[in-house]
Amino acid sequence: MQPLIASRSLEIHRTKPLAGPDADFASADTEPHDTQPILRLRGARVFSRTARRSDPAPSRLSYRLQRWMLTPGIRLGVKLGLPICAIAAAVGVYFASQDRREALGTYIADIRTSIQERPEFMVNLMAIDGAGTSLSDDIREVVPLDFPISSWDLDVEQMRDTITGLDPVKSATVRIRPGGILQVNVVERQPVIVWRTHDGLELLDETGAHVKETTSRKDHADLPLIAGAGAGAHVAQALEIFQTARSLGNRVRGLVRVGERRWDLVLDRGQRIMLPTERPVRALERVLAVNEVQDLLERDVAVVDMRLGQRPTIRMTKAASEDWWNTKVTMSNGQ
Amino acid sequence: MMTDLYQSQRAMRQMRRQALQRGVIAILDVGSSKIACLVLRFDGSGRLSEDNTIGSMAGQTGFRVIGAATTRSRGVQFGEVTAMQETERAIRTALQAAQKMADIRVDHVIACFSGANPRSYGLDAQVDLDGQLVSEAEVGRVLNACDVPDYGDGREVLHAQPVNFALDNRSGLIDPRGQMGQSLAVDMHMLTVDAMAIQNIVRCIKRCDLELAGIANSAYVSGISALVEDEQELGAACIDMGGGTTSVSIFMKKHMIYADCVRMGGDHVTADISMGLGVPAAVAERIKTFNGGVHATGADDRDMIDIGGDTGDWEHDRRTVSRAELIGIMRPRVEEILEEVRVRLDAAGFEHMPSQQIVLTGGGSQIMGLDGLATRILGQRVRLGRPLRVHGLPQSATGPAFSSSVGLSLFAAHPQDEWWDFEIPVDTYAARPFKRAVRWFRDNW
Numbered sequence: 025m026q027p028l029i030a031s032r033s034l035e036i037h038r039t040k041p042l043a044g045p046d047a048d049f050a051s052a053d054t055e056p057h058d059t060q061p062i063l064r065l066r067g068a069r070v071f072s073r074t075a076r077r078s079d080p081a082p083s084r085l086s087y088r089l090q091r092w093m094l095t096p097g098i099r100l101g102v103k104l105g106l107p108i109c110a111i112a113a114a115v116g117v118y119f120a121s122q123d124r125r126e127a128l129g130t131y132i133a134d135i136r137t138s139i140q141e142r143p144e145f146m147v148n149l150m151a152i153d154g155a156g157t158s159l160s161d162d163i164r165e166v167v168p169l170d171f172p173i174s175s176w177d178l179d180v181e182q183m184r185d186t187i188t189g190l191d192p193v194k195s196a197t198v199r200i201r202p203g204g205i206l207q208v209n210v211v212e213r214q215p216v217i218v219w220r221t222h223d224g225l226e227l228l229d230e231t232g233a234h235v236k237e238t239t240s241r242k243d244h245a246d247l248p249l250i251a252g253a254g255a256g257a258h259v260a261q262a263l264e265i266f267q268t269a270r271s272l273g274n275r276v277r278g279l280v281r282v283g284e285r286r287w288d289l290v291l292d293r294g295q296r297i298m299l300p301t302e303r304p305v306r307a308l309e310r311v312l313a314v315n316e317v318q319d320l321l322e323r324d325v326a327v328v329d330m331r332l333g334q335r336p337t338i339r340m341t342k343a344a345s346e347d348w349w350n351t352k353v354t355m356s357n358g359q
Numbered sequence: 360m361m362t363d364l365y366q367s368q369r370a371m372r373q374m375r376r377q378a379l380q381r382g383v384i385a386i387l388d389v390g391s392s393k394i395a396c397l398v399l400r401f402d403g404s405g406r407l408s409e410d411n412t413i414g415s416m417a418g419q420t421g422f423r424v425i426g427a428a429t430t431r432s433r434g435v436q437f438g439e440v441t442a443m444q445e446t447e448r449a450i451r452t453a454l455q456a457a458q459k460m461a462d463i464r465v466d467h468v469i470a471c472f473s474g475a476n477p478r479s480y481g482l483d484a485q486v487d488l489d490g491q492l493v494s495e496a497e498v499g500r501v502l503n504a505c506d507v508p509d510y511g512d513g514r515e516v517l518h519a520q521p522v523n524f525a526l527d528n529r530s531g532l533i534d535p536r537g538q539m540g541q542s543l544a545v546d547m548h549m550l551t552v553d554a555m556a557i558q559n560i561v562r563c564i565k566r567c568d569l570e571l572a573g574i575a576n577s578a579y580v581s582g583i584s585a586l587v588e589d590e591q592e593l594g595a596a597c598i599d600m601g602g603g604t605t606s607v608s609i610f611m612k613k614h615m616i617y618a619d620c621v622r623m624g625g626d627h628v629t630a631d632i633s634m635g636l637g638v639p640a641a642v643a644e645r646i647k648t649f650n651g652g653v654h655a656t657g658a659d660d661r662d663m664i665d666i667g668g669d670t671g672d673w674e675h676d677r678r679t680v681s682r683a684e685l686i687g688i689m690r691p692r693v694e695e696i697l698e699e700v701r702v703r704l705d706a707a708g709f710e711h712m713p714s715q716q717i718v719l720t721g722g723g724s725q726i727m728g729l730d731g732l733a734t735r736i737l738g739q740r741v742r743l744g745r746p747l748r749v750h751g752l753p754q755s756a757t758g759p760a761f762s763s764s765v766g767l768s769l770f771a772a773h774p775q776d777e778w779w780d781f782e783i784p785v786d787t788y789a790a791r792p793f794k795r796a797v798r799w800f801r802d803n804w
Contacts, residue, residue: 080430081448082455090455091568094464 140176148172148204155210159192163208166190175200183208191234217259218244220251220278232259252281261304265289268308272321286331294341295321297328307333368779374572375771378467384572384771385454385465388764389446389472389560391435392602392626392722395756395764396453398426398461399771421772424751426461428453437622438474438577438604440559447563454567468564469573469771471580471763473604475556477517479617479707480508485525485544493526493535493543499781501545510551517557517576518550519778522614531612547778548616550576573771578606578618580766585720585744585759586610595716596709597744598700598737599763600723602626605696607703609712614775617707621699625723628692635688636680638666647726650682653690654728659683693726697736704737718744722760 082090092098119125139145148171152160166186169178180198187196187208194211201207215227215235227235227244234256238244248266255262262279269276269289280288287304289297299307307330314320320328324344329337340348378384379401386397399422430452434445458465484504488497502521510516524532526540535543557574564571582597594611601624609617628651633643650664662682668675709715717737719729724743733741745758746765756764 081452084451087451087455088568090458091464094458094462096464 140174145175146172146204147175147178147200147206150206150208151201152208152210155193155208155212159190159210159212162190162192163187163210169206172204178206192236194229215244215247217262218247218249219256220249221253226256228256228259230259230263232256248276249278250281251278252284254284255279255281262287264305265299265308268305268312271312275321291321295325295327298331300331300333310336365779368777371571371573372774372780374467374570375469375774378570378572381467383461383463383465383467385457385468385569386764386767386771387450387453387468387470387564388577388761388767389435389438389440389450389470389563390432390577390601390763391438391473391604391624392432393429393760394432394435394446394449394453395429395761396427396450396457397424397752397756397764397768398457398463398465399423399768400425400461400463401772422750422768424749424753424756424768425463426457426459427753427756428456428460429756430456432602436603438472438601438606438620439553439556440563443559443563443566446559447566450563451567454569466570467572468569469575469767470560470564470571471575471577471767471770472556472560473577473599473601473606473620473763474622475552477550477552477576477578477606477618477620478510478514479619480510480549480551481616482507482519482547482549483545484547485542487542488540491539491541493538493540495536496782497543498524498536498545501543502547502778502781505545505547507549510549513554514551515554515557516549517552517574518579518615518618519547520614520775521545521547521778522612522616533612548614549778550579550615550618552576573774575767575770576606576608576618577601577763577767578608578620579615580770581606581720581746581763582608582610582615582766583769584746584766585718585762590714590716590718593714593716594712595714595718596704597718597720598724600624600696600719600721601763602722605700605721605723607700607707609704609707609709611712619703619707621696621703623692623696623699624721627696628689628723628726631688631692632685636666636678636685638668642667646685647689650685651689652682652686652727653693653732655683655686655690659686689726690732693729693732694736696723697733701736715740717741720744720746720759720762722758724759 093102119128147169150164150167150169150171152163155163166189167183178200180200184196184198187193187198187210192213194213196211197207197209199207213229213233213235216230217228218238218241219226219228220241225238225241225244227238227247229235241249248262250256250259250262258281265279265287266276272291275291277290277292280290282288282298286301287299289299289308291297297308297311311320311328311330315322320338324341324347325338326341327337327339329339375384382401384399384401386395386399388395401422430449432446433449434440434442435449440446454465454468482505484501484506486497486501486504498521502519523530523546524535525544525546526532526535526538527542529540530544532538560574561571578597578599581599582591585597585599586595591610591613594609596607596609599606599608603622603624603626605621605624607617607619607621608615625647629640629643629647632638632647633640636643636646638646646664646666650662652659659682663679664682664685666678666680668678670676704710715738717733717740719733719741720743723729730741730743743759744762746762747769748757749765749768752761752765
């Protein structure tokens with residue numbers, strides 16, 4: 025229970041100002057006694073200390089207001105929502121003007137540039153490893169950079185894609201080395217086969233990818249030769265066939281793609297082994313096995329036709345056929 | 360009228376359930392000298408265990424007091440609202456302060472008040488059971504079978520608690536549900552008060568934008584908190600000496616079986632001092648609080664008390680009075696109150712109780728030497744009671760003046776079963792609307 029202080033209840037407010045000689049005497053009491061404040065919010069008490077109320081009850085308005093403020097939703101709204109709205113509104117008003125937006129954009133861009141152009145981020149030269157001189161020149165040509173350049177402006181991914189897109193490049197890695205060096209590591213494609221087309225000679229790697237053009241077969245005498253339309257797409261199979269035909273030594277002249285469908289193995293003396301579309305290596309092995317035993321290819325055979333697996337066929341040269349006819353005649357005469 | 364009351368009480372119970380779901384409820388003790396408001400938060404932990412074992416906090420750990428405020432009461436006399444505007448403002452003051460302390464908005468309030476001429480009735484009824492088993496509906500049926508005495512117009516039932524069940528020949532059952540028997544009998548204690556007093560309080564609370572989730576008599580709730588477990592079990596009387604009234608409640612087997620109120624209290628003692636010494640009530644209250652007593656000794660003749668005052672008259676402001684004189688003023692009034700209490704206890708047949716423990720509580724029980732005086736008037740077994748401990752109660756609110764506030768908190772947490780907690784049997788319930796319709800026709804044509 026709140027103990028009641030005697031003086032509190034006994035205080036008498038003098039509402040009527042004194043007049044006459046007493047007025048000067050009473051003026052020592054500087055603050056005139058106020059009556060009840062009109063608006064009874066809590067804040068009003070601060071401004072009128074002298075107006076002491078005997079009834080501490082909150083007004084209905086302040087009671088409702090307090091209860092309202094204690095409601096969780098409202099409270100969150102006032103504590104969080106209002107500041108956010110105010111800040112958003114302030115920002116919105118500030119940036120409503122085009123000039124201010126641009127000023128901010130410029131300011132940010134300036135800061136950005138000043139950071140990007142620090143010497144720590146500058147790239148001064150490009151080092152290319154694993155590429156010959158001509159390829160290096162090509163790479164420098166497709167990736168035109170004017171050094172020094174900030175490393176923020178380099179799109180390394182895109183550069184790598186460009187370099188990899190070059191024909192003689194098998195794979196490439198591009199990175200920025202400490203010290204401001206743009207390091208490009210390249211693995212070149214190695215030509216494994218020569219493809220003769222109507223336009224000239226092309227060098228292909230083992231996947232059939234184009235490496236470069238060449239003018240002379242003699243520059244690449246150690247590489248096998250293929251020919252025919254569509255041959256470039258079947259380099260792996262051609263290599264396999266050449267591998268199998270190794271035992272024929274330097275008799276092999278090359279492979280011809282026929283009808284974009286199957287291979288003909290061309291030997292010297294105009295001999296030709298016609299391989300089937302399906303499993304050409306197997307068919308060639310059969311021919312080689314026969315050759316081993318019968319010396320088939322040493323004989324005067326023009327074509328060994330293996331296109332039908334069940335019925336391998338041999339076409340002899342014209343001279344041999346004539347010989348054979350003569351032999352047949354002789355034999356028939358002998359009878 | 361009974362049905363309306365039944366409905367409104369059920370609505371209040373529903374409101375209380377809602378409040379418990381929300382977890383916050385306010386306790387409002389509308390007294391003649393102060394209005395106390397506690398804000399409780401229910402966290403749902405630490406309920407009574409299945410077998411009603413009591414833990415270290417006497418089982419009262421389900422809630423916590425998070426806000427407490429008290430204000431000088433205005434417009435309440437003898438525990439009844441006499442000036443509604445003033446009371447409403449006082450309630451608003453207390454609630455606002457408590458809400459501010461709790462930092463949470465409270466929408467549901469449970470109130471208690473002491474006055475309004477409470478009158479106790481003992482009811483009983485017996486019914487034959489339909490089946491062998493006592494079900495909830497059977498309990499409702501037997502409660503409804505109690506023939507309600509004519510307690511007069513303009514009065515309302517505040518409490519109607521079944522205090523004892525008897526099944527066949529076995530009496531003293533607390534909860535007969537699920538037991539087997541042939542006939543079920545019940546003893547019910549009904550407490551009625553003036554309807555206007557309830558309506559005024561309900562009005563005041565509604566005007567503060569609050570929902571009423573329960574209403575109780577303060578004699579009952581201060582008994583809950585001031586009497587200890589075994590006193591409630593064996594039988595005891597709780598005398599709550601408030602400002603305007605002194606409430607008496609008798610407990611037996613953990614149920615209130617009688618309640619009454621003497622329309623005299625501490626304010627009358629203050630008024631006596633004020634008149635006797637010629638001082639304002641506030642000064643008299645201070646003198647009573649600091650220097651009061653009911654036993655004069657030789658030293659008290661020399662113990663002079665400054666009365667004080669600020670009239671500007673030096674002689675008048677320097678008056679003194681001896682403590683013996685003060686005691687001489689206070690003692691007759693206190694004796695009168697206690698004798699009146701004695702009359703009420705005798706009327707209730709308190710001398711036939713097996714245990715005649717008397718517990719004095721309330722703000723008035725803090726008068727020095729009161730226990731000695733009460734022993735002479737009420738009997739040997741008198742003690743001064745303080746409310747139970749509850750979680751979070753401020754130290755300043757643990758005194759005996761707050762026993763009804765604390766008791767009301769306990770009431771809010773674990774209310775006893777009342778008549779309206781059981782369903783009315785369908786047959787009588789269905790008959791009511793028809794009767795009402797007939798009455799309406801008769802009244803209007």
